[in-house]
Each structure stands twice: as structure tokens, then as C-alpha cells.
Amino acid sequence: MSESRDQSFRGAVRRCPDFCRGERFMIGALRRWLRGGEDWQRAIRDAGRHLKPALAMSFTNALNSLGEGLGGGARRMLRLRTPLSNHVSADERAIIALVGAIQHDRFEHAHALLNYLVQDHAGRTVMIHAVTIAKTMAKGGFNLAAPVAHRPIWTPDQIRLRAIA
Numbered sequence: 761m762s763e764s765r766d767q768s769f770r771g772a773v774r775r776c777p778d779f780c781r782g783e784r785f786m787i788g789a790l791r792r793w794l795r796g797g798e799d800w801q802r803a804i805r806d807a808g809r810h811l812k813p814a815l816a817m818s819f820t821n822a823l824n825s826l827g828e829g830l831g832g833g834a835r836r837m838l839r840l841r842t843p844l845s846n847h848v849s850a851d852e853r854a855i856i857a858l859v860g861a862i863q864h865d866r867f868e869h870a871h872a873l874l875n876y877l878v879q880d881h882a883g884r885t886v887m888i889h890a891v892t893i894a895k896t897m898a899k900g901g902f903n904l905a906a907p908v909a910h911r912p913i914w915t916p917d918q919i920r921l922r923a924i925a
Contacts, residue, residue, distance in 0.1 A: 779848070782902030783856050785810060786893070789820075790855065791843040793827045799843060811900040819900070822892035829889060830855070833882020851877070860904035862894040869907045 779787070785806070792803035803823075807816040830838060838851040854873050861870040870890070874883050897904070 815896045815900045819896040822889045826889035829886040833878040859894045861907050864906040
């Protein structure tokens with residue numbers, strides 16, 4: 761995984777303030793995991809502040825394993841932003857959407873995101889840790905947004921009119 765410092769990166773179409781509290785919490789923890797050292801220790805302390813001790817331990821262990829699984833089995837180099845960046849990369853959005861899909865029992869959506877992020881050999885490991893993260897966040901009161909269903913571009917009436925023309 762790489763740490764993106766380029767503020768004009770095309771994948772960063774959303775800003776952190778647009779996300780809910782749970783999504784911002786997870787993005788921050790994931791970014792601090794990537795930085796390691798004192799930043800990761802800060803993420804552990806933040807988890808302890810926002811979650812009960814047992815949940816915080818479960819969350820940080822699962823996040824650590826998730827990051828290792830993503831790094832080892834990624835289909836391509838994943839891009840994560842620096843901890844203080846106000847923008848969010850497409851890969852960060854995909855990880856958040858993966859956990860949100862699991863929280864809302866949308867496993868087809870979760871598997872599609874998993875296939876987008878990692879290769880087949882790492883999928884099971886990443887899914888196990890993503891499920892753990894989703895459950896601990898839900899128990900701690902952090903509910904992520906449900907995935908939005910794809911809306912068709914054309915309505916059925918427009919398709920019929922186009923077929924006649």
C-alpha cells in the first residue's frame with residue numbers, strides 16, 4: 761500500500777466531513793495503521809476511548825490483520841491518504857463500503873468489493889477480519905452507511921422509446 765500525498769489524486773472525490781462519525785473513525789485508524797509507530801499507538805488509544813476495552817482490543821487486532829491481508833493480497837497497489845488529509849481515496853471508500861455492506865448483511869456487495877480489492881487467495885482472510893471489524897463497530901455504536909443500490913441510467917419507458925426510434 762502506498763501513502764498518497766498528492767491532493768489532486770482523481771480518486772479523492774469525497775471529503776472526510778461528508779462521512780459519518782464511524783466512517784471517519786475507521787478511516788483515521790486505517791491511515792494511522794499504515795503510518796505505524798506512534799501513529800498506530802494513537803489509533804489504539806482512540807479505539808480505547810471510543811469503544812469498550814474488549815471491543816477496542818478486538819477492533820485494533822482485526823484492523824491490523826485486515827491491513828496485513830490487504831497489503832499482502834491486493835490486486836494492485838492500494839492508495840491510502842495521510843492521517844491529516846481531508847480527502848478520501850477510492851480504495852479507502854471501498855474498504856469503508858466493505859465494512860458497511862457487512863454490517864447491513866449485503867454480502868453480495870461485500871464480495872464484489874472484496875474481489876475489487878484483493879486476489880482470491882487473500883479474500884477469505886480479509887473477509888474474516890472485515891466481519892470482526894463490522895461487528896465490533898456495531899457493538900460500539902458505530903453504524904456505517906448501507907451501500908446504495910445502483911440506479912439505472914435509463915427508465916423502462918426511455919428504453920422502449922429508444923428501441924422504437
